[in-house]
Amino acid sequence: MPSTVIKNGTIVTADLTYTADVKIEGETITEIGTNLSGDTTLDATGCYVMPGGIDPHTHLEMPFMGTYSTDDFHSGTQAALAGGTTMVVDFAIQQPGQTLIEALQMWDNKSGRAHCDFSFHMAITGWDEQVFDDMKTVVQEKGINSFKHFMAYKGAMMVDDDEMYASFQRCAELGALPLVHAENGDVVAQMQAKLMAEGNDGPEGHAYSRPPEVEGEAVNRAIMLADMAGVPLYVVHTSCEQAHEAIRRARQKGMRVYGEPLIQHLVLDESEYFDKDWDHSARRVMSPPFRNKQHQDSLWAGLAAGSLQCVATDHCAFTTEQKRFGVGDFTKIPNGTGGLEDRLPLLWTHGVRTGRLTMNEFVAVTSTNSAKILNMYPKKGAVLAGADADLVVWDPEATKTISAKTQQSAIDYNVFEGMEVTGLPRFTLTRGHVAVEEGTMKSREGHGRFVKREPFQSV
Amino acid sequence: MPSTVIKNGTIVTADLTYTADVKIEGETITEIGTNLSGDTTLDATGCYVMPGGIDPHTHLEMPFMGTYSTDDFHSGTQAALAGGTTMVVDFAIQQPGQTLIEALQMWDNKSGRAHCDFSFHMAITGWDEQVFDDMKTVVQEKGINSFKHFMAYKGAMMVDDDEMYASFQRCAELGALPLVHAENGDVVAQMQAKLMAEGNDGPEGHAYSRPPEVEGEAVNRAIMLADMAGVPLYVVHTSCEQAHEAIRRARQKGMRVYGEPLIQHLVLDESEYFDKDWDHSARRVMSPPFRNKQHQDSLWAGLAAGSLQCVATDHCAFTTEQKRFGVGDFTKIPNGTGGLEDRLPLLWTHGVRTGRLTMNEFVAVTSTNSAKILNMYPKKGAVLAGADADLVVWDPEATKTISAKTQQSAIDYNVFEGMEVTGLPRFTLTRGHVAVEEGTMKSREGHGRFVKREPFQSV
Amino acid sequence: MPSTVIKNGTIVTADLTYTADVKIEGETITEIGTNLSGDTTLDATGCYVMPGGIDPHTHLEMPFMGTYSTDDFHSGTQAALAGGTTMVVDFAIQQPGQTLIEALQMWDNKSGRAHCDFSFHMAITGWDEQVFDDMKTVVQEKGINSFKHFMAYKGAMMVDDDEMYASFQRCAELGALPLVHAENGDVVAQMQAKLMAEGNDGPEGHAYSRPPEVEGEAVNRAIMLADMAGVPLYVVHTSCEQAHEAIRRARQKGMRVYGEPLIQHLVLDESEYFDKDWDHSARRVMSPPFRNKQHQDSLWAGLAAGSLQCVATDHCAFTTEQKRFGVGDFTKIPNGTGGLEDRLPLLWTHGVRTGRLTMNEFVAVTSTNSAKILNMYPKKGAVLAGADADLVVWDPEATKTISAKTQQSAIDYNVFEGMEVTGLPRFTLTRGHVAVEEGTMKSREGHGRFVKREPFQSV
Amino acid sequence: MPSTVIKNGTIVTADLTYTADVKIEGETITEIGTNLSGDTTLDATGCYVMPGGIDPHTHLEMPFMGTYSTDDFHSGTQAALAGGTTMVVDFAIQQPGQTLIEALQMWDNKSGRAHCDFSFHMAITGWDEQVFDDMKTVVQEKGINSFKHFMAYKGAMMVDDDEMYASFQRCAELGALPLVHAENGDVVAQMQAKLMAEGNDGPEGHAYSRPPEVEGEAVNRAIMLADMAGVPLYVVHTSCEQAHEAIRRARQKGMRVYGEPLIQHLVLDESEYFDKDWDHSARRVMSPPFRNKQHQDSLWAGLAAGSLQCVATDHCAFTTEQKRFGVGDFTKIPNGTGGLEDRLPLLWTHGVRTGRLTMNEFVAVTSTNSAKILNMYPKKGAVLAGADADLVVWDPEATKTISAKTQQSAIDYNVFEGMEVTGLPRFTLTRGHVAVEEGTMKSREGHGRFVKREPFQSV
Ligand SMILES: [Zn+2]
Ligand SMILES: [Zn+2]
Ligand SMILES: [Zn+2]
Ligand SMILES: [Zn+2]
Ligand SMILES: [Zn+2]
Ligand SMILES: [Zn+2]
Ligand SMILES: [Zn+2]
Ligand SMILES: [Zn+2]
Structure with missing residues (x-):
């Protein structure tokens, strides 16, 4: 199974902020630690690695x-x-x-x-x-x-x-x-x-x-x-x-x-x-x-x-x-x-x-x-070993001006047109696949899957 | 027109507490003042005269x-x-x-x-x-x-x-x-x-x-x-x-x-x-x-x-x-x-x-x-000259125990049965008629009239 | 004692709005009613008579x-x-x-x-x-x-x-x-x-x-x-x-x-x-x-x-x-x-x-x-017989622009300068004396008296 | 370094509930996973493993x-x-x-x-x-x-x-x-x-x-x-x-x-x-x-x-x-x-x-x-690799009646005397040491250390 390691970033979760590498094998996070290596390396220097x-x-x-x-x-x-x-x-x-x-x-x-x-x-x-x-x-x-x-x-x-x-x-x-x-x-x-x-x-x-x-x-x-x-x-x-x-x-x-x-x-x-x-x-x-x-x-x-x-x-x-x-x-x-x-x-x-x-x-x-x-944690929403490798490597200093001209949405305008934002994805990973890289779309049609969500236990 | 004067009481309204006599001619309060006299006198000594x-x-x-x-x-x-x-x-x-x-x-x-x-x-x-x-x-x-x-x-x-x-x-x-x-x-x-x-x-x-x-x-x-x-x-x-x-x-x-x-x-x-x-x-x-x-x-x-x-x-x-x-x-x-x-x-x-x-x-x-x-003030709810003589002469020290046995209501029980109260009417007047006197009913069937209430002005 | 009657106005109190004349004898309101007369008449046509x-x-x-x-x-x-x-x-x-x-x-x-x-x-x-x-x-x-x-x-x-x-x-x-x-x-x-x-x-x-x-x-x-x-x-x-x-x-x-x-x-x-x-x-x-x-x-x-x-x-x-x-x-x-x-x-x-x-x-x-x-009602704050004749005859349609130039205050400016107001006194009476008449000051230095206020009863 | 594994329990943190073993080496949690083994095993069957x-x-x-x-x-x-x-x-x-x-x-x-x-x-x-x-x-x-x-x-x-x-x-x-x-x-x-x-x-x-x-x-x-x-x-x-x-x-x-x-x-x-x-x-x-x-x-x-x-x-x-x-x-x-x-x-x-x-x-x-x-997370308060092995293995069905007679506290009474509780530690570990086991104290005087807490970053 091909592996990817996100290196040099700071992991930010709902719970915790810490420095570690994230290793992904196939569609899943398999390890979080230091000095990890894999087939592919994504550099997260200066970035936050978030769900x-x-x-x-x-x-x-x-x-x-x-x-x-x-x-x-x-x-x-x-x-x-x-x-x-x-x-x-x-x-x-x-x-x-x-x-x-x-x-x-x-x-x-x-x-x-x-x-x-x-x-x-x-x-x-x-x-x-x-x-x-x-x-x-x-x-x-x-x-x-x-x-x-x-x-x-x-x-x-x-x-x-x-x-x-x-x-x-x-x-x-x-x-x-x-x-x-x-x-x-x-x-x-x-x-x-x-x-x-x-x-x-x-x-x-x-x-x-x-x-x-x-x-x-x-x-x-x-x-x-x-x-x-x-x-x-x-x-x-x-x-x-x-x-x-x-x-x-x-x-x-x-x-x-x-x-x-x-x-x-x-x-x-x-x-x-x-x-x-x-x-x-x-x-x-x-x-x-x-x-x-x-x-x-x-x-x-x-x-x-x-x-x-x-x-x-x-x-x-x-x-x-x-x-x-x-x-x-x-x-x-x-x-x-x-x-x-x-x-x-x-x-x-x-x-x-x-x-x-x-x-x-x-x-x-x-x-x-x-x-x-919605009862799908920690499969989703987590940076944990075993979780789906749905991750964003977030560059807190990257900026852009929102515009319909450069958007992925298929419509002809954007209600936020002209607003400047600071903080953008360097990489977006969906179940291990790097779908976005520095603003370039590499996503795949049909890659997405339905996520089953179990009923809640009676409280 | 026969006149009645309530004497020696303290008038208590929503607005004010003061000592004065109240004179009633027919169905209406006609005068509030001191030393008033009329055909009939109701003694309000020790009582409050209220709407x-x-x-x-x-x-x-x-x-x-x-x-x-x-x-x-x-x-x-x-x-x-x-x-x-x-x-x-x-x-x-x-x-x-x-x-x-x-x-x-x-x-x-x-x-x-x-x-x-x-x-x-x-x-x-x-x-x-x-x-x-x-x-x-x-x-x-x-x-x-x-x-x-x-x-x-x-x-x-x-x-x-x-x-x-x-x-x-x-x-x-x-x-x-x-x-x-x-x-x-x-x-x-x-x-x-x-x-x-x-x-x-x-x-x-x-x-x-x-x-x-x-x-x-x-x-x-x-x-x-x-x-x-x-x-x-x-x-x-x-x-x-x-x-x-x-x-x-x-x-x-x-x-x-x-x-x-x-x-x-x-x-x-x-x-x-x-x-x-x-x-x-x-x-x-x-x-x-x-x-x-x-x-x-x-x-x-x-x-x-x-x-x-x-x-x-x-x-x-x-x-x-x-x-x-x-x-x-x-x-x-x-x-x-x-x-x-x-x-x-x-x-x-x-x-x-x-x-x-x-x-x-x-x-x-x-x-x-x-x-x-409900827009019927001061015809009702007031002790004022010109208002209907709907009044209660209230004895703040009179007491009784509530009981179905002594009530006017036609039912066979009272939800407050056995509760003691202090404060009772000495007299109750409805449009000038003394309907209650020291616990004795003197009211008249059919005396009551419908009170018209005008629409509100737009605010 | 000289008497004054305010005629043709609508009395507005905290409690009530109604049409009546107000008679003042000396410093005190002595009568409220219709068709009152006195030595002096103040015309309140179109005005509200308020405390x-x-x-x-x-x-x-x-x-x-x-x-x-x-x-x-x-x-x-x-x-x-x-x-x-x-x-x-x-x-x-x-x-x-x-x-x-x-x-x-x-x-x-x-x-x-x-x-x-x-x-x-x-x-x-x-x-x-x-x-x-x-x-x-x-x-x-x-x-x-x-x-x-x-x-x-x-x-x-x-x-x-x-x-x-x-x-x-x-x-x-x-x-x-x-x-x-x-x-x-x-x-x-x-x-x-x-x-x-x-x-x-x-x-x-x-x-x-x-x-x-x-x-x-x-x-x-x-x-x-x-x-x-x-x-x-x-x-x-x-x-x-x-x-x-x-x-x-x-x-x-x-x-x-x-x-x-x-x-x-x-x-x-x-x-x-x-x-x-x-x-x-x-x-x-x-x-x-x-x-x-x-x-x-x-x-x-x-x-x-x-x-x-x-x-x-x-x-x-x-x-x-x-x-x-x-x-x-x-x-x-x-x-x-x-x-x-x-x-x-x-x-x-x-x-x-x-x-x-x-x-x-x-x-x-x-x-x-x-x-x-402050426990001085109804001597003050009321339009009632017996109350001090402190009254304002209020013209709800009179207007002016607030300005330091025309004010009674002794200072050289007004924080509301330039604001237009609608609603002004036609007359202001202090204990029966007409101190203001249609914008003209007729008040008297030293006329004002200290108002004693009794302690409250224990509740 | 001696190692301990807590097996067969369900880990419960503020964030998550899941089944895994916890491995401790010395004073620290070193691994969380399945089928872990160590020098000593603590059985957490039916228990929750919590910070x-x-x-x-x-x-x-x-x-x-x-x-x-x-x-x-x-x-x-x-x-x-x-x-x-x-x-x-x-x-x-x-x-x-x-x-x-x-x-x-x-x-x-x-x-x-x-x-x-x-x-x-x-x-x-x-x-x-x-x-x-x-x-x-x-x-x-x-x-x-x-x-x-x-x-x-x-x-x-x-x-x-x-x-x-x-x-x-x-x-x-x-x-x-x-x-x-x-x-x-x-x-x-x-x-x-x-x-x-x-x-x-x-x-x-x-x-x-x-x-x-x-x-x-x-x-x-x-x-x-x-x-x-x-x-x-x-x-x-x-x-x-x-x-x-x-x-x-x-x-x-x-x-x-x-x-x-x-x-x-x-x-x-x-x-x-x-x-x-x-x-x-x-x-x-x-x-x-x-x-x-x-x-x-x-x-x-x-x-x-x-x-x-x-x-x-x-x-x-x-x-x-x-x-x-x-x-x-x-x-x-x-x-x-x-x-x-x-x-x-x-x-x-x-x-x-x-x-x-x-x-x-x-x-x-x-x-x-x-x-x-208090800024000591996740050294304390966490079940994470790298955290101090301060853990409680919690038996949710164990019961006792609170009493001064059986307490560790040195005083002669307990304000909760006589209250029944359900849910008690099977084991309590302080920095890896099993201090309590099924109600038996095995703690060591002087084992405790001061925990430094760093100042907060400006927000
Ligand atoms: Zn929707
Ligand atoms: Zn919707
Ligand atoms: Zn209802
Ligand atoms: Zn109802
Ligand atoms: Zn102040
Ligand atoms: Zn002040
Ligand atoms: Zn304290
Ligand atoms: Zn304290």
Whole structure:
């Protein structure tokens, strides 16, 4: 078996910082020590050797209004690797008429082109006996232990309290973790209608229709449902203080509730929607929308305090042309932005270099915490002998200016266009394969594999 | 016009404590001053002259499973007067197939026997164009400016978020105040079913099925809906810290949210449900159920701090026989307890005499705040020239032991049986008529009149 | 006795809004009713008749570094009346070597020129048996029931925890209310020294040396001391969320804690200190310094929610020349700004006209609450027969632009210069005398009298 | 070098649970893997192999009123090892007239008998240039990076805000961590005097004199001082919600503040002080005193949520005879209880077995977090090759009843007497030496060594 040694670097994990070489044989880390040697040597002088990033929240090639989000498992995972992320967890979502199992099959098909490893969360978009039964299959046979619930997108994927509570109880039985997209969908729908009726059809209407209170309410409600069902809860894209406060309040009662801020909400704010260029604003339409600086401060503090655990992207990239479906009607603008390629450099730049986060916390929130919460640690998220050789050799002094021109993502713009970052991958390894080297892509289509995740033991 | 003068007392209002005589001509206070004289003199030596109590939350002769709550406008208002309360605000609730206007007519009919004045809140138990239109009539022609929404009682009166938000917006347009019974009805229904399925069919199951988190969630949700609709909110029977915390959080954002603890929740606790006597426990079944001491402390502090405004009873008195509908199935126990006769003496005893509340705060939370919030001040809730002569001459040293044997209420028990109170009415006057004198009832059936309440001005 | 009637106005009190005439005989309101007549008539058409403002916090002719604050009881009370304020409560502060009684004598002497009524708080700036004994005299013979404690101004007026706790216990015995200027003086002193040592000697250094945390900490500490001593607490110049949060936390435990935001902190922010003009910044030097918008939002919400009770000015006006004592050393800039003349118009403009406060709340926070908390209600702060005829006839549509050129204050600038206000006195009456009429001063030197305030009853 | 292998166990660290053997050569872990062999084999079948406990807070042979706390480095460290704790961090405290360096010398002398490793915190009990200078020596030459500050014990070790702020700033310069014993010493002293004057001289007076508010205030104050000084803060013996709330509030602002509950406060409550047996109560006198169940719930939730990090003992064991110094004057009862031997079994029993904490969290709060926060990770607190072989082989099913009769501690009672625990060490290893085997002590006097702790890098 060919071996590779990463030499002269400093290993940084969620737990520890120390100097050692890392030896990889095949797809696996086999040794960590000094003076290791192998067939190939990667020089990590001046660099940190960290677990590759895990993005717990992406939407690659997501069906939408007869088309698909443009970054698929091909371009999307390339973007991931280019930015030091070596695994994505995507959402398998039933289409009308599909069963959970059929939806999963569809996602299996799509993911064949992946350049890095991946796993799935399964979305629950309705409730009946078939769903109840299929959840067991999903957990026990398909290697998926997390179920997503949309509290918004009324008339589409939204579930009501009754359905959500039933599903949460089922999760408790099966040892699965419920996730929520938390916004009050009834209110959003009415606010959208009202704004449109008043002639507010531009992208800023998107932000107006989804204020922080609407998110905070839904988080609070989901927490109560999880508490009653006796199950932990993972709140995706926690974007505001209201949501974060509800999470903190629950945790202080001893509940196991997790919050996931997105890199977009950490570094971009609501002023983006007031840009007079329709395209500029529409490209930034995502749910929840960007918030103001106070909300950002809350999220950063949460990462440092441990009340928020994972930084994700909700990567769901639509081209400008796709965004323009919503000209004249902001409710038709496809929701989503990119971020996979920029998550780690931006978080390093705005988090570690500013002193808000330690390097160990950086690893925790970009990789290790997700691996633990989603039950795939230490196969993923670790620099340990026996772990998958998903690694990033991080050059803390390398810089670049983010630009659509040089990105891996297949879309024609980047919401972070023009931002300078310091801290970039020198090498990104996916299961031992050097997929990125000093900015050059060497990844392989189809290299990525599905990562099974076992159910949780009852606590 | 015959005149009455209350002499030698100390006037206590929400605002002020001072010595003066009060002169009443006909139904109205006409003068406050010294050395007043009239046809009749009531001696208030050693007493406080206060605005009669207003109970903002009663259910007299409420239809229930083919029968009615036993205290009707006859016995219920007698109980009120006996305890120093001179006005009740009852809930007009549509029966299946009725319009709002028809429901109101039904309540008008019932209230003809009232011994003291009364007004109505109108319940919104569904949503369609007729309701939308009728709300205008109710506000503009019927003299009712407050609408109740049940977030629980699934399959019966419960409204969902969409309906509630629509109704709140309608309230905003009309200058009306929305009220909520805040418990998450979906969760309660599932918990009830689960408890019954597990064989927990006794009255304690009622308490287990409605934990504080379920109430707190609903309050939080209603607040968000009111905030989005741009309307104040009144939360009936606030029973726990979770609900109270949500109210405080809203108020600290500048919102106008009001909370109403019940006298039952202030002085009784959850241990009542663990009594081995089925009757004992079942008689105390109400929603929300009684809570523990920590929740009581929270409510008392809220009254002192001003974060909670009104003490009510939710008086809805069923006989033991009626309660026994629920033998073998706690979900069939009629919800409700009495309290009209005991509210003021208990609050004085446990609030004023313990130093938790000042006398002025006592008047505020038993009378004046309700009058202001429901827009009938200073006709009601005041000791002012021009105000209705609804007064209580309060003897702070008079004592009694609460007992069903001596009560005005028509039921066969009293949930406060055996509690000693200090502080009782010497006289209770309803629009100038001395309805109670030293414990003797002199009230008149049919004396009570409907009090019109004007819509609120836009703020 | 000559009589005056205010006709055609709408009476607005903390409690009530209604239409009536007000009759004054001599110095006292004698009748409120319709169709009243008297020797003189003041036309209040289109106006609100409100209790004159009470400023619970001023420093007139305050000794400072061998000079005095420039507005004395002469010019200061003229400024008060011009702005609708009819009473000030000033701080009698011992000078080195003085007893409390001697300090009080000094303040009595100064106040002889007052144009409106006044009272005193007594400052406790050290602790020994003489102070312990004199406090009794002050309360029982001098008509003063409130004692101020400086937690800052180290080496001058500051008291330590031991002294403060002893004084609070003494207040509890005497039925007196402790007040605190809450900033951690040890930290301020060290931060001042550090900033000066680093060459930061400009006025902005003043703000840097007194961050919100330093205020919040002191408020929290004072609350604990009051809680242990069993006495209420009044926190002067509450300027920030940290302080306000501590107050809310205490109130939610059932404690009686009051907070007093200043009009300056409500409408001006910290950006004033970054003005490049030394004079501009130095004129705005006061303690605590102005804060940012988030803190302002917190204060406004507190006034609406009732967690903050009184709006004051801390009026302490120094000329530009006096401010320049601090050129080259910000610690020598005399602390204080004016505000007496502008408090009511600014609060009306930014509070009532924006919908943040009702008119009744405006009266409460500018007048009635202070009267109640300081135990002089309803002699002051009320529109009631028997109350002092301290009244303002308020024209809600009158406008002006604030300017030093037209002010009554004796200093050469105004920190609100150029701000437009809507809402001004048409008439201001002090104990029946029309001191201001449509902007023309008719006040009388020496008209003002000391208002005795009785000790509180034990609760 | 002799080697030992721990076989057939499950390794449990703060990070991870997995099956592997652990090989130890000399004093160090040299290999973790499968099928390891060595000179000696320890069978861990059915056991967890965890980092030995670290107690970050002990007082061994502490001078007190002419005597010493009875457990010294000899008996104290035996007690530690018996309970699975392999390191203690003791407090070196200046005696009157001593310099920091002299105090350290004294502690060095005492620690010669230690059976397990140890380190020191240095107490700062006053402030002058010598202290300022010596702090540098302590940090840079003596291997101590943490300084304790007593905010209580007035007239003895207490420092005031000025001194504490100066010391905190010095810590910031030197890369050291300040610790605080947080209680307002001024208030405690006055309350003690008051209670004694009133004749309340029994042990319950100790609890009355130190209510939670007094602790919460001090924590809040210390946090502000640390924030201003730009240094993290470690709050020892966090016993109540008030203190915990202050810590959470700080953390939510992004501050690095750590809280340390004691095992005593987690499992014992205030009712202990109401025992009629003077000895019973006096033996439990420690500061802060035990609190009620609500405070316990807060502490447990904090350990789960991560807002509290380390469980300690504050082990300071006095005999009943020593406790009786305080007969007739509770202020003379020596403060302190034991706990070293019982900390891990009690936390496992009440934390892990009840589901409140995971096994990984158990390791974190008993060992790893202390090692990280005190900067000695991964030498201590880890199961890693290269780490010191301080290990506990934990039998999760072993049980015993705690009793003074069978304890290692030298005193005549145990505050946990009679409590049953499940979860005990099968083996405890200190730097490779098997000090405890199935309840039999095999530890060696003098085996323990001082652990140097480097200063922190500036963040
Ligand atoms: Zn989403
Ligand atoms: Zn998503
Ligand atoms: Zn209800
Ligand atoms: Zn009701
Ligand atoms: Zn001040
Ligand atoms: Zn002042
Ligand atoms: Zn201590
Ligand atoms: Zn200690």
